[in-house]
Amino acid sequence: MINLNFISAEIFISVSIMFLLILGVFKKNSSSLIHNLSIGLLLITGILILNNYPDKSLTFFANSYIIDTLSSLMKIFTVIGGALVLSISKKYLKISNIFLIEYPILILCSILGMMVMISSNDLIVFYIGLELQSLALYVLASFNRDQLKSSESGLKYFVLSALSSGLLLYGCSLIYGFSESTNFNIIGNALKSTHYGLTFGIVFILVGLAFKISAVPFHMWAPDVYEGSPTSVTLFFATVPKVAALTVFIRFLYVPFINMIDQWQPIIIFLSIASMIFGAIAAIGQNNLKRLVAYSSIGHIGYTLAGLSVATNEGIQASIIYISIYMVMNLGLFSCLFMMKRNDQFFETIEDLSGLSKNHPILSLSFLVILFSLAGIPPLAGFFAKFYIFKSVIEQSMYFLAIVGLLSTVIAAFYYLKIIKVIYFDKEKEKYDTDHSTWLKVSLAISTLLILLYFIFPSKIVEIVSSVTII
Amino acid sequence: MNFPILSSLILLPTIGALFLLFSKDKNSNTAKYVALFTSFINFLISIYLWYLFDPSTSSFQFIEDRIWLEGFVNYKVGIDGISILFIVLTTFITPLCIISVNNTVKVRLRHFLIAILIMESLMIGVFCSLDLVVFYLFFEAGLIPMFLIIGIWGGTRRVYSAFKFFLYTLVGSVLMLVAIISIYWIAGTTDIIQLYELSLDIKYQNLLWLAFFSSFAVKTPMWPFHTWLPDAHVEAPTAGSVLLAAILLKMAGYGFIRFSLGLFPVASELFTPLIYILSLIAILYASLVALMQEDMKKLIAYSSVAHMGFVTLGIFTITQQGIEGSIIQMISHGLVSAALFLCVGVVYDRMHSRLINTYGGIVSVMPKYSILFMLFTLAALGLPGTSGFIGEFLVLMGAFKDNFLVAVIASLGVILGAAYMLWLYRRVVFGNLVNKDLLKIPDLDNSEKFILWSLAIPVLFLGFYPEPLINTIEVSVKDLIEMYNFNLNMYSQEVKK
Numbered sequence: 001m002i003n004l005n006f007i008s009a010e011i012f013i014s015v016s017i018m019f020l021l022i023l024g025v026f027k028k029n030s031s032s033l034i035h036n037l038s039i040g041l042l043l044i045t046g047i048l049i050l051n052n053y054p055d056k057s058l059t060f061f062a063n064s065y066i067i068d069t070l071s072s073l074m075k076i077f078t079v080i081g082g083a084l085v086l087s088i089s090k091k092y093l094k095i096s097n098i099f100l101i102e103y104p105i106l107i108l109c110s111i112l113g114m115m116v117m118i119s120s121n122d123l124i125v126f127y128i129g130l131e132l133q134s135l136a137l138y139v140l141a142s143f144n145r146d147q148l149k150s151s152e153s154g155l156k157y158f159v160l161s162a163l164s165s166g167l168l169l170y171g172c173s174l175i176y177g178f179s180e181s182t183n184f185n186i187i188g189n190a191l192k193s194t195h196y197g198l199t200f201g202i203v204f205i206l207v208g209l210a211f212k213i214s215a216v217p218f219h220m221w222a223p224d225v226y227e228g229s230p231t232s233v234t235l236f237f238a239t240v241p242k243v244a245a246l247t248v249f250i251r252f253l254y255v256p257f258i259n260m261i262d263q264w265q266p267i268i269i270f271l272s273i274a275s276m277i278f279g280a281i282a283a284i285g286q287n288n289l290k291r292l293v294a295y296s297s298i299g300h301i302g303y304t305l306a307g308l309s310v311a312t313n314e315g316i317q318a319s320i321i322y323i324s325i326y327m328v329m330n331l332g333l334f335s336c337l338f339m340m341k342r343n344d345q346f347f348e349t350i351e352d353l354s355g356l357s358k359n360h361p362i363l364s365l366s367f368l369v370i371l372f373s374l375a376g377i378p379p380l381a382g383f384f385a386k387f388y389i390f391k392s393v394i395e396q397s398m399y400f401l402a403i404v405g406l407l408s409t410v411i412a413a414f415y416y417l418k419i420i421k422v423i424y425f426d427k428e429k430e431k432y433d434t435d436h437s438t439w440l441k442v443s444l445a446i447s448t449l450l451i452l453l454y455f456i457f458p459s460k461i462v463e464i465v466s467s468v469t470i471i
Numbered sequence: 472m473n474f475p476i477l478s479s480l481i482l483l484p485t486i487g488a489l490f491l492l493f494s495k496d497k498n499s500n501t502a503k504y505v506a507l508f509t510s511f512i513n514f515l516i517s518i519y520l521w522y523l524f525d526p527s528t529s530s531f532q533f534i535e536d537r538i539w540l541e542g543f544v545n546y547k548v549g550i551d552g553i554s555i556l557f558i559v560l561t562t563f564i565t566p567l568c569i570i571s572v573n574n575t576v577k578v579r580l581r582h583f584l585i586a587i588l589i590m591e592s593l594m595i596g597v598f599c600s601l602d603l604v605v606f607y608l609f610f611e612a613g614l615i616p617m618f619l620i621i622g623i624w625g626g627t628r629r630v631y632s633a634f635k636f637f638l639y640t641l642v643g644s645v646l647m648l649v650a651i652i653s654i655y656w657i658a659g660t661t662d663i664i665q666l667y668e669l670s671l672d673i674k675y676q677n678l679l680w681l682a683f684f685s686s687f688a689v690k691t692p693m694w695p696f697h698t699w700l701p702d703a704h705v706e707a708p709t710a711g712s713v714l715l716a717a718i719l720l721k722m723a724g725y726g727f728i729r730f731s732l733g734l735f736p737v738a739s740e741l742f743t744p745l746i747y748i749l750s751l752i753a754i755l756y757a758s759l760v761a762l763m764q765e766d767m768k769k770l771i772a773y774s775s776v777a778h779m780g781f782v783t784l785g786i787f788t789i790t791q792q793g794i795e796g797s798i799i800q801m802i803s804h805g806l807v808s809a810a811l812f813l814c815v816g817v818v819y820d821r822m823h824s825r826l827i828n829t830y831g832g833i834v835s836v837m838p839k840y841s842i843l844f845m846l847f848t849l850a851a852l853g854l855p856g857t858s859g860f861i862g863e864f865l866v867l868m869g870a871f872k873d874n875f876l877v878a879v880i881a882s883l884g885v886i887l888g889a890a891y892m893l894w895l896y897r898r899v900v901f902g903n904l905v906n907k908d909l910l911k912i913p914d915l916d917n918s919e920k921f922i923l924w925s926l927a928i929p930v931l932f933l934g935f936y937p938e939p940l941i942n943t944i945e946v947s948v949k950d951l952i953e954m955y956n957f958n959l960n961m962y963s964q965e966v967k968k
Contacts, residue, residue: 378611379608399649413641
């Protein structure tokens with residue numbers, strides 16, 4: 001008899017989705033209720049995961065589903081991220097006229113998909129999770145269907161994502177063909193021989209995954225989709241699916257492919273370097289903040305991949321720390337974006353920030369802290385994120401990767417500084433509205449304080465993450 | 472003894488800044504008094520620290536050691552004879568900067584004071600951190616307030632200058648970060664005291680030295696990495712220039728002594744010719760460029776480059792006189808360049824021009840100003856009886872001991888220094904009063920008098936009686952050189968084997 005306690009979170013969230021759908025059908029004008037309920041349900045899911053936090057890895061359903069510290073930790077990140085995204089975007093949705101019952105339900109669906117992805121220990125389970133997540137995301141990207149750009153971004157995302165899923169599936173089939181199993185552990189044991197077919201399979205799978213986390217050269221969809229989607233969805237794109245895809249990346253590299261490290265390490269290093277440099281350079285010319293976030297997220301993914309490429313537990317932990325700090329920074333940044341609103345119209349270009357510091361000193365200060373942190377300037381949290389990554393990279397004597405990475409932070413610093421310049425050095429414009437929801441203010445305050453005061457208690461997060469060991 | 476005096480020195484200005492952050496904007500005078508009060512208390516604490524300091528030993532004192540990044544980096548601070556002087560210099564200059572904002576900063580005074588106070592915290596942190604990571608943290612964090620000081624309150628080309636300052640320094644520093652992490656993996660610690668005892672493996676030293684050099688050379692600034700400095704100085708508001716010239720540049724000199732000499736003796740010995748050549752070029756080239764400047768602030772900025780050339784030259788002679796001279800030169804330059812920038816600020820506030828040809832003949836309208844300006848001009852060119860003389864003299868003495876030719880060329884720099892400073896003074900102060908607008912300007916007001924005199928007194932005092940400085944640093948410098956030579960001998964024996 002399987003102990004279902006450990007997968008109670010997944011069961012609970014599935015039941016919640018169905019319940020919310022029925023509720024939405026039978027009760028008119030229930031968008032607000034469903035929105036709030038979803039936040040609550042997500043938090044309960046988080047508590048369920050926390051309650052059943054495993055101290056060793058457990059597998060279910062014929063070894064195809066795994067619960068370990070990595071999966072539980074990452075699930076908590078996704079669930080909390082999802083809840084925060086929902087709670088701070090409520091007002092934005094209302095103003096943009098897309099405050100519908102489907103929105104929170106789709107987010108719940110994609111989170112369920114991510115949870116399945118994170119816990120998968122089998123190619124088929126992984127693929128089911130991935131598709132559930134992606135399908136919900138396609139719809140979310142085009143959620144503001146009256147706007148041309150939103151529909152376009154949804155379609156673009158769908159077409160390109162379908163292509164990458166195809167590559168991924170092809171890779172899976174090659175792996176299956178050569179290792180005679182879809183189970184990660186069995187594949188891991190079978191992959192001791194280096195056969196060309198296996199190498200091709202790994203490459204195809206890595207390409208598919210690189211697409212999902214928008215690593216260069218598979219990043220083309222990101223800027224358009226980020227710009228076109230409603231801002232709240234962009235926030236979701238920039239944070240939560242990245243966590244899930246990173247977990248899958250870790251799982252793939254270190255469970256089934258662990259014996260093929262010579263084959264995939266150069267690929268990951270290349271992806272990492274290309275993403276860091278491209279993300280830094282391409283962002284310089286951007287004027288739209290959402291587009292800029294897209295390029296900056298490409299750069300940040302480069303750093304996380306650098307942590308993955310070193311093949312040590314410290315590297316993986318550094319990547320997890322990086323992605324969690326990155327999530328906090330993005331939440332803060334988007335809270336600022338939600339506050340750039342005048343007469344029910346949102347602004348999203350850099351010029352709109354001109355002279356913000358004169359009229360909104362506190363908001364600009366938060367902006368300043370978040371941007372410097374994204375640029376990785378000490379003593380802010382973003383510095384420590386990079387610090388841990390490079391610590392593990394240099395441990396393996398990968399100096400080239402470290403120096404390229406750090407020099408690209410200098411290039412990246414340039415465009416973050418450019419925004420700060422506009423906020424602080426330029427002439428002021430009209431005031432923005434100040435009637436923000438409490439949730440938005442609280443989330444901005446908390447994320448800013450976390451980033452600013454991280455250096456006082458830097459060991460806490462390391463302690464939490466150090467339980468994650470996979471090699 | 473157990474009272475964390477260094478941490479409180481670091482924290483106090485930040486607490487003052489927090490207090491200002493949450494106060495109301497209405498009365499800017501209150502903000503100024505709060506800032507002044509905090510920084511003055513900090514000054515008193517640092518003087519008390521100097522009084523408690525025991526100069527008869529070179530080991531680190533007032534050490535605080537707390538677990539910070541677990542199992543990796545400890546928050547460790549402490550001071551020896553070298554760092555205490557820079558801490559006192561920092562706490563001495565900051566209140567003067569705060570007084571000087573009276574006339575220079577017109578907008579957002581409260582925010583300016585917050586930036587200055589945070590800057591003070593970070594600078595003190597740089598000088599007393601005893602762990603490479605902690606040092607890096609303070610060293611880099613200083614970029615944020617300085618970037619804002621130049622960018623928000625600067626002159627017309629402020630954006631360009633602020634960016635240049637930030638990016639130049641950042642490029643240098645990231646390489647240092649790579650080196651710091653590498654040291655952790657090579658030696659297993661980033662604690663400076665332990666690293667001093669361990670002595671790093673010879674095969675890594677050269678690269679590590681270069682990585683540290685890249686950061687310090689930009690910050691010093693050494694030729695050819697100096698181009699950010701004139702821009703930053705010219706565009707920064709007076710108080711910003713003062714902080715930059717008086718303290719920020721000293722971080723690099725301090726870093727050379729503490730890290731390059733202390734951690735990588737073999738590499739330092741190897742690269743000494745490089746430093747000599749760059750320093751000589753800096754001294755001569757910057758002096759010649761200074762001669763041709765039309766802008767007063769730019770002229771003083773280039774003179775800073777030349778003076779810092781003497782400092783790096785002195786440090787790498789590895790002689791008692793050379794290093795002591797460099798430290799005294801840094802302290803003296805901290806006082807004198809601060810005073811010169813303030814002097815420029817005084818006339819700039821009245822005429823809103825930094826061009827030399829705007830002025831001429833102001834001795835007849837501003838006699839008191841002219842006296843003080845002359846004092847600092849003479850101190851800058853190293854006239855005996857001023858602190859500038861002691862520093863340059865000791866540096867040259869050390870250089871003569873080590874390499875005759877280098878010393879002769881460096882002495883030429885002293886002559887050039889006299890030329891550009893005196894010429895500047897002549898063109899601004901003497902001559903016919905051509906510009907009629909000058910007739911209307913008033914002489915020094917009380918606060919300006921107070922600032923300039925409080926800088927003039929130590930300049931003169933140290934010029935006649937440098938004993939307090941030399942007393943404080945003597946033992947530390949001696950032991951540093953001993954350790955350096957000891958390590959060098961050990962390595963050469965290893966090579967022989």
